[in-house]
Amino acid sequence: MSEHKLISAVLRPFFRKGTGARFSLPDCVRDDSRVLCIDAGCLSDVLFHMPLLTAIRRRCPGAVMDFLMPEKHAALVVPSGLARQCLVYKAAQLNPWRPAFASLLRQVQSGGYDLAVVMSHSPQPALEMAALASGAALRFGPSHEQAWPALNFELRSSPDRYLGDRLRHAAPLFGFCPADLVPRWPLPMDKVRQMAQQVHFHKPNPRQLLVGVDSGLPLTGAAWPLETFQAVARTLSSNLECRVLPLGHPQEQERHARLEVLLSSVPAGLNRDTLLEVVLLLSQCDLFVAGNTDCFHFAVAMGVPAVGLFRPDDPARWRPVPSPRVRLLAPDDTGQVDPDDLVAAVDAVAGDRRRAAGATVVPAAIATEVDASAAIPDTPDAAGAADPAPTPGARDEALP
Incomplete structure (x- = not known):
């Protein structure tokens, strides 16, 4: 028996x-x-x-x-x-x-x-x-x-x-x-509006896209090196106006903090201490880049433009079907992502948001200058008190 x-x-x-x-x-x-x-x-x-x-x-x-x-x-x-x-x-x-x-x-x-x-x-x-x-x-x-x-x-x-x-x-x-059966996670709209206000306060320039990056441990296989996400952030910063924010499960705060040290111009003051805060922030992102993590699948479900970094041996059941909001890339064995492939994937999933925000492509020749100026934190302007409309991925109201 x-x-x-x-x-x-x-x-x-x-x-x-x-x-x-x-x-x-x-x-x-x-x-x-x-x-x-x-x-x-x-x-x-x-x-x-x-x-x-x-x-x-x-x-x-x-x-x-x-x-x-x-x-x-x-x-x-x-x-x-x-x-x-x-x-x-x-x-x-x-x-x-x-x-x-x-x-x-x-x-x-x-x-x-x-x-x-x-x-x-x-x-x-x-x-x-x-x-x-x-x-x-x-x-x-x-x-x-x-x-x-x-x-x-x-x-x-x-x-x-x-x-x-x-x-x-x-x-x-x-x-x-x-x-x-609509993919979604019901979020309380009052919390969504509060998070939208916080993002506007700490990133007052609407031309800059908010890019979330989850370097956490994936659901399958080994995690990509932190240097992979550092290189991704550098490529994105060199090609469009954006602020990159480490964003993942609160249980992996130490790993996210190590990545934050490697990045420049990370928006300060955005709390990511609870799962709710992480998902609320994710709903406000204009782009999300991650491996096969919980947050990546949340981004897919909420309609946030997402680029997944998957290994060739990651099972097909964890791979969402490519759509206007989702692209999957395969870094090489060392974790390197082809910059041209990354830029093409970002333009495919988030090109409309970039055009709506008026974000411009930054010539590679002046990328160093941009990175240096981006290290100077933005000063919130008092006129930014208006309640911005939530992004399409944040429109789910709490159910009764």
């Missing part, structure tokens, strides 16, 4: 309600439904499931959503307006042989849920058991050999299909059109 089946046998009393429940599609979610959203710890996976959750909220505004999640994501999930309550777990609680796991199952068992969504593309045995213990008739999650009976709605992942588009193929089963 496998360990998975042995644990299931030991914990069978928690699973009686879920195994006997029935459901029907596509009317499985109603206005009085209770939904348990289970966060397995990968922020990109949560982002990829957000279109389904927001579509459910729009169609069934009375539906209650609770999140079972690690504490590190609370700063971003709570302001989304989706969660009635957040049930926080620690990694140690996911050991099925510890009493803390039984306590976790009791906690979700008392919720009276109708739908449980395991937000992951890979197997999560302990959290799938929590979905079964919730008593939900419909338990949605990743497909694998031992998914049943914990999951009774398995979504297969194609190795050649971008994970961000994965749920669109299941939309009709929930009564939605694929177009109803």
